[in-house]
Amino acid sequence: MTSTDIATQELENPMDLSEYLFRRLYEVGIRAVHGVPGDYNLAALDYLPKCGLDWVGNCNELNAGYAADGYARVKGISALITTFGVGELSAMNALAGAYSEYVPIVHIVGQPNTRSQKDGMLLHHTLGNGDFNVFNKMNAEISCYVAHLKDPRDAATLIDSAIRECWIRSRPVYITLPTDMIKAKVNGDRLKQPIDLSIPKNDPEKEDYVVDVVLKYLQAAKNPVILVDACTIRHRAMEEVQKLVEASGLPTFVAPMGKGAVNETYPNFGGVYAGDGSNPGVREVVESSDLILSIGAIKSDFNTAGFTYRIGQLNTIDFHSNYVRVRYSEYPDVNMKGVLRKVVERMGKLNVTSSPPINNKLPASEQNSSSQTITHAWLWPTVGQWLKERDIVITETGTANFGIWDTRFPAHVTAISQVLWGSIGYSMGACQGAALAAKEQKNRRTILFIGDGSAQLTIQELSTMLRNKLNPIVFVICNEGYTIERYIHGWDATYNDIQTWDYAAIPKVFGADAGYQARRIKTRDELNALFADQEFNNPTSLQLVELYMPRDDAPAALKLTADAAAARNK
Template sequence: MSSSIEALQSELNRLRLEVQTLQGTRGSERISVGNYLLARLAQLDVKQMFGLPGDFNLGFLDLVEDHPIMNWVGNCNELNAAYAADGYARIKGTIGVITTTFGVGELSATNGIAGAFSEMVPVLHLVGVPSTQELKSRPLIHHSLGDGRFDAYVKAAEQFTCHQGHIRSPDEAASVIDKALMECLTRARPVYLSLPTDMVDQEISSERLHTPLSRDNILNDPETEEFVLNLIETKVKEANADVVVLIDACVTRFDVRNETMEFLKQTGFPVFAAPMGKTAVDETWKRYGGIYIGSITPPEIKSHVEKAKVIISIGSLQTDFNTGNFSYNIPTARHIELHSNYTRVQYGTFNGIGFKQLLPKLTERLQQFYHMASKIPVTPYVNRLPQESSQNITQSWFWPRTANFFKPGDVIVTETGTANFGILDVPLPAKSTLISQVLWGSIGWSVGAALGAALANQEKSLGRTVLFVGDGSLQLTVQELAPMIRMGLKPIIFVLNNDGYVIERMIHGKRRKYNDISNWKWPQLLDVLGDRKTETMSYTVTTKQELNSLFESEVFSGEKCITMVEVMMDRLDAPRLLKLQAEMTSKSHAYASAD
């Protein structure tokens, strides 16, 4: 189905729901409010719900546990649950759901919700709250602040969610739920939905369930869109098709991977990716040239991107870590930006012209330049394993070595710092997916996210789930390994043991105690967190030979059980890109020198 037809169908469904809201639903079939919400989530192909029980959500959790499709995961804390919902949404391509209880639970999840907002991930934060009568009378109940301000938590949520819905009567429940879910889908950001204890079992009409919810792709204005298409075509023609395409995070966030790949195939333009856009396009594609990060980009890539007469960026997010500390050298006069809800051509901005519908039409316009664009040489994006005499496992050797370990379809999760930067120089196989948290950068995010990603991966049968996390980061959120074991998930976890917070050491305080941590006995960890009935495997590797032997062994396949590999590294070693970025970050912070 074309994007325009999808948008028309979405608009038709939206209007139907608005009419039903105005007329009231008169369907004879009845359903409880709680089950209505679960039915909507099932329609959106949501099969996992993360969170923790609390007495204000227990009645709803009865419905979750009895639901034929929804699985209650049960996390170790609310922060990790928010991370897991984030990871699930990224891989599954739908909404991630976290359920918490009033006050203490919802506030514990706030950092994870804020991260999803920052990185544009659709997460529903469902909060069980006191009864409607208690919300009016505001008694001195537990989990409250003791001063009657029951709205304090909602005010906090307003800062980190794009929409807040509150179910306060059966008559409005269905429309409030639908509105929240549509906002979450359309805007690709978290929403907050409160569900009072006495509303869970109230019965309402099920009539609205017959009209499906879908991502609201607002139709581009035809005249403006035609003008934009003509303008871009003219710019490409004037440049003699000397064009490069730069892919970024919003290609995945707003579901335009297919449209983008078709555009690249039909036009033949060379394509590069920003760090947050890695694996948004197939890295084995013959016209893919690697990662562009401003001034810290390898010279051959930097030259190719910056010398092009026209740079078309798709879904750009120009954050500090995503742009080499804002060092993009892309003049506005040569830049065309395609975004989810606007297009910018040089100095002109066209609001309401989104890339979902624009890209297929732009493909038709620009495919005439294929014979010219396809002749522009692209330096192959290949793996380069350095030859080192030492047996110590260095960052410069480890990451290229992992390239031969990855398989098509792998879901790869990297932690803030060493792993996020180390993976950038590694070509990843076809159909693999990398998720990372480059903008928000909350240390420990990757562990909870890996739980959610592994569950989504299991549902979609993509491949293995592989997590790279530092020893310092893992200590923050290590509890989420327990539900992985309990649920029979089989991720491969590489613990990069470099004795502390390396990204912080690189920025400031290489030898300061505040960047030190306790050294845990990592090989014993899976036994401690498991139930002793689930098979696990743990290894420690200290040399290149040991790691090579592990990768080549038949026993180590990573698909039989959850597996942990502790990789011993020097505490002051870091990937090349991390060192360069950290140096720029340190200068921007204007810290005095300190070792």
């Protein structure tokens, strides 16, 4: 009798490892698992239904990774299953994006059995050199925690630790599941104790000191403002920020990656700050402030319109998940959530100035225009007038990512984009994951704006949406190719051109039923009529709209950012 057999006999409630893993996923709110089947994960997939989990079944692993990203941004965490080597490598681009943008995905990789790995057998999906650790090493660089389930005696502990780290640090984790571990026995009684997902509390003395320092500068400031960015969302500090915005009344702005982090119907919401790419009037207010409460900032090039921020550290207090920086003094191991709560409680009277007006009115150049051409300056305020509360709005890298800056959201809108990683085609996969999460949450619309060039990379996920009976509204912006690349370099170069597709017909090829609707919109009147169509506004199945826009038109912020990128590339 082996030591493993003896250990199993000692368990009061033995449970198959795969069941334990999937029940833990269900516990943290996951209801569907993305991925692609492969021979090293097939037996594990059999456990999904008994654990209350649906299998999505994507067209390829890259798209599955994008979809898991979109699902996690709506639900808070997601799961992805791939197979050894070929599958996990196909998903790596998506997981790298999730890592860079703080998106929590539990990535489970089915592996050959442990004996085959130990013996270095010449198996399929390997590099043929007997090295079974090479892909582990690759994934470790884009994961915040790695769990190799090689021994039943510590497997359950490793699973719990991986899921906790994924949630707390809001980044992907990597779990390997060899085929001979799928049915290995672990202690099922552990499930009686939920995984502790609470954030470690700050040292009270240190936290109080930081709060006092913050309040000293905040109460002395003549015109303080709040600037909210993506890590507010990723590290689940939106409730604390909302209370700060409400209680303080201070002019509040979001960075592009922070869209959706603040209720934009608040009277003190002032729009998007992105340096020279800011909404009208915003740059002047933010950059003239004598104190900026910067919450969850990610100061990347596209998030700052080509590094055109003009904010001095001397006038800034930075709040993050693991430190607070007050001017040039940094306080490590202090989470922003506790600090923000106490700042609100002890705030006192502040000097409050007015915010620049932000609305969805058309710019002056478009208000009296008789043109029927759909331009970006006209489109994005018009979209803002059409959106509803609780919508999920997804924008692709390119014109849509920058155009949405000019849209004021209704309350409780979730915005999804990939401003930092910027992998084109991401948003189609993310739309599938987000639409599935929206279906679980009931009565939420999922709306995607994607360029025709980007759509060609991941169009297959329309098939997955149909298969899972999802009902997103997908706008394909037809403007003849890669617009953002044209503005950076190669305006008339053939490498920025694409083949024209009949996008509206593609879902039919994928088997769309009678409920599917496709439309081609080329004028403003046609789009206004579509936005007034109640059947379109409350879809029960996939809706796809070809939205025709000029090849040479782009949001002003994109043009400025592209110019900056072109200059850096020289």
